[in-house]
Amino acid sequence: MRLKRNGSYTLNRKSKGKPNGKKPAPEEKKLYLEPEYTKSRITDFEFKELVMLPREIDLNEWLASNTTTFFHHINLQYSTISEFCTGESCQTMAVCNTQYYWYDERGKKIKCTAPQYVDFVMSSVQKLVTDEDVFPTKYGKEFPNSFESLVKKICKYLFHVLAHIYSSHFKETLALELHGHLNTLYTHFILFIREFNLVDPKETTIMDDLTEVLCTSSGSSSNGSGNGSSGSSSGNSAAAQNHVKER
């Protein structure tokens, strides 16, 4: 079965580079861990069940469909605060005390600001999810061998973007009253990448305090691990060599 995916990607961020003179307070108290905010969601869905592979659906189709959807939602969530994420306010791609660098196709390390980093992420992911050879939409077209490693790469970078929104732009997200959306998106995303082992847990440690609060309090039901959809691992990691991040 071929799932329908929405391939369009509209860049509706407002123009950047508008200096607002505001510097993000680097390591103050983590506002996003305050109970009054962590309990805010837009739905009570049981995401643990929602992310599980439905019996009739091919694993790659499921990964492709979900990855594409997360890309759109995370891009949209970022766009709500992008006017505050400028080369001045976020001179590096920082998440808590960790700094990420972008690597070009040749593996060359690129020093960049957070908005530049997010731009690299979004444009390279958009290129992948709209590439018919990587994310095929036509009936009968096969997924490439590198598909899983590419999905893993995409998820890792989308995680960086989500984590940056929390660590540097939670105040703005609160002011816009979009923290319920952010929490919901984060919970759904984390449970999805866990279900299919898409991101190395070491990579997400940086947000473990939040993950713990959001993903365990969401009323996880005790009915086991589902229909054996997790734990797929392919050895095709060659394509994942590029764009490795550094702490």
Ligand SMILES: [Zn+2]
């Ligand atoms: Zn920023």
